[in-house]
Amino acid sequence: xxxxxxxxxxxxxxxxxxxxxxxxxxxxxxxxxxxxxxxxxxxxxxxxxxxxxxxxxxxxxxxxxxxxxxxxxxxxxxxxxxxxxxxxxxxxxxxxxxxxxxxxxxxxxxxxxxxxxxxxxxxxxxxxxxxxxxxxxxxxxxxxxxxxxxxxxxxxxxxxxxxxxxxxxxxxxxxxxxxxxxxxxxxxxxxxxxxxxxxxxxxxxxxxxxxxxxxxxxxxxxxxxxxxxxxxxxxxxxxxxxxxxxxxxxxxxxxxxxxxxxxxxxxxxxxxxxxxxxxxxxxxxxxxxxxxxxxxxxxxxxxxxxxxxxxxxxxxxxxxxxxxxxxxxxxxxxxxxxxxxxxxxxxxxxxxxxxxxxxxxxxxxxxxxxxxxxxxxxxxxxxxxxxxxxxxxxxxxxxxxxxxxxxxxxxxxxxxxxxxxxxxxxxxxxxxxxxxxxxxxxxxxxxxxxxxxxxxxxxxxxxxxxxxxxx
Amino acid sequence: xxxxxxxxxxxxxxxxxxxxxxxxxxxxxxxxxxxxxxxxxxxxxxxxxxxxxxxxxxxxxxxxxxxxxxxxxxxxxxxxxxxxxxxxxxxxxxxxxxxxxxxxxxxxxxxxxxxxxxxxxxxxxxxxxxxxxxxxxxxxxxxxxxxxxxxxxxxxxxxxxxxxxxxxxxxxxxxxxxxxxxxxxxxxxxxxxxxxxxxxxxxxxxxxxxxxxxxxxxxxxxxxxxxxxxxxxxxxxxxxxxxxxxxxxxxxxxxxxxxxxxxxxxxxxxxxxxxxxxxxxxxxxxxxxxxxxxxxxxxxxxxxxxxxxxxxxxxxxxxxxxxxxxxxxxxxxxxxxxxxxxxxxxxxxxxxxxxxxxxxxxxxxxxxxxxxxxxxxxxxxxxxxxxxxxxxxxxxxxxxxxxxxxxxxxxxxxxxxxx
Numbered sequence: 022x023x024x025x026x027x028x029x030x031x032x033x034x035x036x037x038x039x040x041x042x043x044x045x046x047x048x049x050x051x052x053x054x055x056x057x058x059x060x061x062x063x064x065x066x067x068x069x070x071x072x073x074x075x076x077x078x079x080x081x082x083x084x085x086x087x088x089x090x091x092x093x094x095x096x097x098x099x100x101x102x103x104x105x106x107x108x109x110x111x112x113x114x115x116x117x118x119x120x121x122x123x124x125x126x127x128x129x130x131x132x133x134x135x136x137x138x139x140x141x142x143x144x145x146x147x148x149x150x151x152x153x154x155x156x157x158x159x160x161x162x163x164x165x166x167x168x169x170x171x172x173x174x175x176x177x178x179x180x181x182x183x184x185x186x187x188x189x190x191x192x193x194x195x196x197x198x199x200x201x202x203x204x205x206x207x208x209x210x211x212x213x214x215x216x217x218x219x220x221x222x223x224x225x226x227x228x229x230x231x232x233x234x235x236x237x238x239x240x241x242x243x244x245x246x247x248x249x250x251x252x253x254x255x256x257x258x259x260x261x262x263x264x265x266x267x268x269x270x271x272x273x274x275x276x277x278x279x280x281x282x283x284x285x286x287x288x289x290x291x292x293x294x295x296x297x298x299x300x301x302x303x304x305x306x307x308x309x310x311x312x313x314x315x316x317x318x319x320x321x322x323x324x325x326x327x328x329x330x331x332x333x334x335x336x337x338x339x340x341x342x343x344x345x346x347x348x349x350x351x352x353x354x355x356x357x358x359x360x361x362x363x364x365x366x367x368x369x370x371x372x373x374x375x376x377x378x379x380x381x382x383x384x385x386x387x388x389x390x391x392x393x394x395x396x397x398x399x400x401x402x403x404x405x406x407x408x409x410x411x412x413x414x415x416x417x418x419x420x421x422x423x424x425x426x427x428x429x430x431x432x433x434x435x436x437x438x439x440x441x442x443x444x445x446x447x448x449x450x451x452x453x454x455x456x457x458x459x460x461x462x463x464x465x466x467x468x469x470x471x472x473x474x475x476x477x478x479x480x481x482x483x484x485x486x487x488x489x490x491x492x
Numbered sequence: 493x494x495x496x497x498x499x500x501x502x503x504x505x506x507x508x509x510x511x512x513x514x515x516x517x518x519x520x521x522x523x524x525x526x527x528x529x530x531x532x533x534x535x536x537x538x539x540x541x542x543x544x545x546x547x548x549x550x551x552x553x554x555x556x557x558x559x560x561x562x563x564x565x566x567x568x569x570x571x572x573x574x575x576x577x578x579x580x581x582x583x584x585x586x587x588x589x590x591x592x593x594x595x596x597x598x599x600x601x602x603x604x605x606x607x608x609x610x611x612x613x614x615x616x617x618x619x620x621x622x623x624x625x626x627x628x629x630x631x632x633x634x635x636x637x638x639x640x641x642x643x644x645x646x647x648x649x650x651x652x653x654x655x656x657x658x659x660x661x662x663x664x665x666x667x668x669x670x671x672x673x674x675x676x677x678x679x680x681x682x683x684x685x686x687x688x689x690x691x692x693x694x695x696x697x698x699x700x701x702x703x704x705x706x707x708x709x710x711x712x713x714x715x716x717x718x719x720x721x722x723x724x725x726x727x728x729x730x731x732x733x734x735x736x737x738x739x740x741x742x743x744x745x746x747x748x749x750x751x752x753x754x755x756x757x758x759x760x761x762x763x764x765x766x767x768x769x770x771x772x773x774x775x776x777x778x779x780x781x782x783x784x785x786x787x788x789x790x791x792x793x794x795x796x797x798x799x800x801x802x803x804x805x806x807x808x809x810x811x812x813x814x815x816x817x818x819x820x821x822x823x824x825x826x827x828x829x830x831x832x833x834x835x836x837x838x839x840x841x842x843x844x845x846x847x848x849x850x851x852x853x854x855x856x857x858x859x860x861x862x863x864x865x866x867x868x869x870x871x872x873x874x875x876x877x878x879x880x881x882x883x884x885x886x887x888x889x890x891x892x893x894x895x896x897x898x899x900x901x902x903x904x905x906x907x908x909x910x911x
Contacts, residue, residue, distance in 0.1 A: 023874035025523070026565045033568060073568045200814030205572075205800055234787050236814060242686070246658070246781040252689035253697060258725070277687050278701065278719065278726020288684060288781070487879045491886070 028480050033071030034473040037064055038466050040074040045463050048454045055445070056218040058452035060210050079210040080452045087230070089444045090220060094228035094244065094292035096437035101177065101297025102305070103434045106427040108170040109309055112163040113420045122163055122316055123416040125156040130413070133391055136367070141381035146364040153335055153352050160317050164348035167310045168265040174302035175262050175271050178282075181226045181295045182259040182274055188223045189241075189254035195219060196239055196250070203237040213237075227281070228292035245288040248277045257281075267310045267345030271302050305426065312404045312419040313347035319400065319412040320350065323393040332372035334390070495906070497540075497549050499899035504551030505892030508535055511554040512885040519873045520882075526611060527597025527839045528871035529560045532881075560830040560841070564596070564872040566864060572800045573600045573608055573641075576869040579861020581824030581853070584633060585614035585840060592617065592633050593840035594825055594833065594850070599868045606642030612838025615639075618807065618820035626821060628852055639807060639820045641799045648695025649815070650765040651790030654688065656702065657773030658783040662747065664706045673703035673715040673728070674737040680728040681705065683712075684781040687719060691790035692764030700735070700759060702769075710742045710750075710776065716759050716769075735759045742776040749774055791815040801865045805855045824860045825850050 041062040051057030061078040113121040132152040136145040195216045202209035216239065223229055228244030241250040248255055255277040262271050273283035274295060280286040282299035290296045317336075324334035337353045338346055354360035355371050368383055369376040376383040398415075400408040406418045512533040522528040534555045540548035566576055575583065575598035582594035593614060600608035600616050608616040617636040619626030627635055664683045673680045682703040690698045699719035707713045714737065721731035741753035749755055755772040773785055794811040801807055805822040827833060828848030833841035843850050855863035 024876045025870070025874050029565045029567055029870060036568075071566075071568075197814060201797065201810070201812065204814045204816050205798055205810045230782070232783060232786065234785075238814070240783070240786055242783055246684055246686065246783060248685075248687045248783075251687065251786060255687065255699075275726055277685070278722055279685050287682065484875055484879070487876055491879060491883055 030071035031473045031476040038470045052454040077208040082451045090224035092441040093224040096441045097225045097294040098292045098297035099434035101294045103430040105301030125159040137387040140368045140384045160347045171265040171306045174298040177298045317346040317350040501549040502896035508552045509889040530873040564869040566867045576864045576867045581860040584617040595840045597839040606640045618822040646793040648793040651690035654769040654788035657785035660776045695793040747777040
């Protein structure tokens with residue numbers, strides 16, 4: 022060891038310390054960024070002549086990050102589902118206004134009972150007609166809302182697919198930079214942060230799992246195992262359906278040629294906003310639509326003449342036959358004076374005349390209708406509601422079904438959100454920047470820098486005294 | 493004894509010290525020259541025959557010693573083409589005329605033609621790896637060529653091998669024959685699918701669809717298709733049958749592949765090479781389909797983005813897509829007596845009779861030192877040593893000049909005896 026070596030060692034220590042200081046300043050500036058992970062300068066002494074920052078390390082916890090991605094996907098799926106439930110709940114919301122089908126049905130029953138007291142009163146007849154119109158309008162609106170919710174979900178899926186494709190393209194660029202940087206030994210820690218951020222955004226749209234290969238190359242699969250990214254981004258395709266009615270089946274989202282959503286998806290995704298929207302579009306909203314259709318069908322059935330289910334009564338299906346009766350159901354024009362009908366037919370029967378004598382106090386038909394409402398009917402078990410029940414019970418069960426679904430989605434969403442928060446917190450505790458630690462390290466570096474500088478000045482003094490000896 | 497002789501002795505002493513000063517000056521001038529090895533002066537006495545009663549003063553002879561084997565300190569740099577040797581050995585360089593030399597000065601930079609040139613203007617020599625491992629002749633520099641880091645053509649590597657490992661859900665439904673993926677019919681049923689990117693001879697990306705279908709208890713069919721043949725929108729039926737299809741048999745005792753089962757796919761990549769995909773890591777346990785490993789070699793055409801040396805002397809070209817390919821291997825040369833090499837301008841040494849013959853080897857092999865990248869070896873000159881030598885030489889010169897002066901004075905006395 023001689024003086025020149027001492028000088029060059031001190032010099033290398035200075036440059037290592039300054040590199041480390043710059044890393045600390047990066048850490049401090051990234052302290053407030055949740056996607057930033059703490060960086061460290063890894064130093065190594067090599068042979069004669071000091072120290073060197075060999076590489077920039079980065080704190081990471083892959084297991085925790087994977088948990089965070091999973092929680093994120095779960096939370097956003099529930100959030101999307103909750104949003105859909107809330108749209109559907111608009112059909113039953115606001116108990117003051119009593120806009121639900123069940124309430125309208127109740128008002129019709131009340132109006133019929135009033136009319137039964139004095140069947141010949143045209144004012145009461147008009148009131149019954151108005152409540153009947155009210156009921157059909159409510160059903161029509163509810164069906165429209167349900168289909169609107171599906172169209173909205175469809176649009177949200179299209180947005181989600183666009184975002185996924187965009188994120189995968191960004192991922193491709195970042196991944197390439199990381200692979201390249203890793204191979205050539207440059208500092209890729211910032212790109213790794215970016216890649217994790219993209220994964221976090223991606224997990225919001227769709228549940229994912231990842232594998233890291235040689236050279237820091239990453240492969241992304243959905244939570245069901247469909248390839249999303251492997252060397253290059255796979256195409257995620259989706260054909261939007263703009264208008265929905267009860268008979269419409271929305272198109273499936275395809276990734277790498279495999280359907281991710283829909284009934285035929287053998288590798289269907291299990292979480293992410295895309296999953297939430299697809300569940301709403303393909304399961305929840307169609308089921309609600311089916312319930313509305315069954316209510317409408319039950320109405321037409323109960324008011325049929327002469328026995329329930331016979332010739333059309335007050336409520337008619339203008340056709341064509343098929344799913345989506347709730348959207349079509351109307352009031353028979355035969356009872357509406359405005360359409361050339363006769364209000365008296367409410368009392369006497371629409372198709373069949375039950376009161377051939379024209380008795381003004383004839384109330385048998387009205388009572389028969391009221392009774393028919395209280396007779397249990399066989400509803401479609403696919404509605405998910407007790408199928409053997411009366412129309413009014415069925416209608417109120419539908420409301421409960423919706424509310425229960427909404428409540429469950431809301432609870433699940435808040436649970437998932439909490440879980441996500443907790444996971445994020447743990448991840449931040451592990452990989453985040455601790456300012457105290459950074460400042461302590463900074464002081465340590467300051468001392469070390471000072472010591473190295475002192476070595477240089479000491480060697481300088483020594484050489485100075487030697488030079489002074491040469492005259 | 494003669495006064496003339498004494499004066500000559502003084503002159504020879506002065507000349508010796510002048511030599512020493514000269515060596516010190518050279519050392520000090522090269523205190524920051526990369527790879528410079530300091531020299532020092534050794535003196536030997538030159539004595540004339542003397543008889544009793546009469547002394548014939550002789551003189552002093554100067555020998556210059558080179559301290560080539562003394563290691564210099566490493567100075568780390570940010571250039572990946574800066575090299576240093578830690579331990580024995582020299583880089584082989586050649587001048588523009590092709591004459592080989594040895595050097596420790598490793599601050600190489602690419603010139604306009606892509607050759608790596610050090611500060612002395614010498615180009616780095618290495619073995620090309622284009623045709624496989626180099627044939628090293630241990631005692632000769634045959635086979636070496638200037639290392640060139642530019643690449644004139646974009647290069648693609650077709651895929652030849654890959655690995656795929658995943659878990660197949662043991663409780664999956666059994667798919668009857670007739671609708672298996674290998675039947676390639678509309679509505680072929682599969683349990684799981686993954687795709688892998690492979691490269692053909694020209695570096696086109698070929699996406700391979702790999703389907704897994706349970707055909708019987710513990711038996712799975714695996715079929716690979718070219719995604720380009722897929723039906724519009726993806727999936728079955730493909731325009732052509734499977735590239736390969738195998739039936740994997742799993743051991744019900746542990747869920748791993750049975751010993752008798754095929755454990756790989758051999759896929760003829762369209763317009764490419766035969767690609768062997770190792771499936772031996774596949775498992776079948778009661779869990780969801782999960783991919784554990786997936787990798788296929790090969791790369792798309794890509795330009796060289798940079799080069800990097802590894803510590804064993806291999807020069808890798810780093811492609812824009814991140815792949816690396818070894819292009820040259822830089823050897824180290826050593827001689828029996830490095831201190832007796834003939835120093836030539838430009839920090840290089842020529843092999844001479846005194847140094848012994850050259851021995852070729854690779855870094856960290858057979859007694860050679862290791863190669864350190866992104867570092868250069870500083871000169872092994874120590875300023876303090878040189879300054880003290882200088883002071884010593886100065887005093888020695890002064891003393892010798894006094895001898896000369898005294899001789900001159902004596903002669904003057906002698907001359908003045910006669911008036």
